[in-house]
Each structure stands twice: as C-alpha cells, then as structure tokens.
Amino acid sequence: GQNIDQPTEMTATEGAIVQINCTYQTSGFNGLFWYQQHAGEAPTFLSYNVLDGLEEKGRFSSFLSRSKGYSYLLLKELQMKDSASYLCAVRDYPENTPLVFGKGTRLSVIA
C-alpha cells in the first residue's frame, strides 16, 4: 500500500517563498507528481520528479529524495492567484499504475 502525508493548510504572504512538504511510503516508486487545484476546479499538473534533486519551472520548483521518501514544492514570489490546494501524488510500479494522491495542502496567500 501507499501512504502520502502533507500538511493540511498553510498561509503565506504575497511576494514571499513557501515550501510545501510531502512524505510518502510506497512498496515501489515510479515517480512523484505535484498538482495545483483551485477551488471548484480540476487539478492541473505542475511538476514531475523521478530522480533525486531539484526540478525548476519558473516560480515553481520541486525536490525529491527517494532515500528519505520526501519531496517538497517550492513556490517563489507568491501571488494571490497561487491560493489553491497543492496535491502530492506518487506512482508505484509497474508502468501504467494509477497515481495515488495525498489529501492536499490548502495554501492561502495573504496581502
């Protein structure tokens, strides 16, 4: 089975940097994904990590440590529109296995 943990809620200030952590326990590992979900909308893909290290995409970066079962999503220069839930998801082996999602972290960006 799989267990994915992330904080329920976070609050950060506009213009600041925020780090959302995710820890996971899986029998196998075939990639970690981050999604953004605005209230009432479908999740949209943000980033993918399968090897250890940092992946950067503009204001968003994602880090993975497979040995620690740990990932984080880093959001820089926060904007009000970044207020959303951020979902961590893991894929197990074999290929084509569905993503398993954590419960999400609701981020509120305040002025």
Added chain:
Amino acid sequence: SQTIHQWPATLVQPVGSPLSLECTVEGTSNPNLYWYRQAAGRGLQLLFYSVGIGQISSEVPQNLSASRPQDRQFILSSKKLLLSDSGFYLCAWSLGNTEAFFGQGTRLTVV
C-alpha cells in the same frame, strides 16, 4: 494536441436514480483512463482505471461501475445512487509513466 472532455459539469440526482458520466479523450491512442472522486474537503480517491478497451480495474467496492466501450471513451455508471455518492468526479488520462491530465470534473449532488 490532446484534450479530454467530461460531462455534465453539474448534476443533481435523487437517491435511487441511475447515473451515467461520460469522458472522452482526443488526440491520443490507447491512453490509460481513470475515474477519481473527491468528497468535500477530502483527497482524490481512485475509483476505476483502464489500460485498454474492456479492461477495468476497480479500486473501491461500491455501487459504481465503469466501462470502456471504445479506446478513448470511459463511462462511470450506477444503477441506484446513494447519498454518499455525492462528490466531485474527475476523469483523467495518461500515457505510460507520464503525468495524468484531468477533465473539468462533474459535481454530483445526490438529494
């Protein structure tokens, strides 16, 4: 480019009535298809996934069923809805180990 269509966007159904939600994918062949449900304030729960026509894997035993009559069509059904079936239903697709892309979702309220 690939697109995913899911309908309807909103649905209000009485307890005991049947359900049929449809999802189609365009611009790709032999996608993996998924149905997830998100209850209010909860994470994404995988309901069904399919790796090919007629191949359905069920993750959660309940009064829902899924079918894949064509390569890019995925249908979620119920013969008799329960109050507990209310939620946000999301169809998604992926290829191999890539990220999953979600449809707009159907918000189902059972009354």
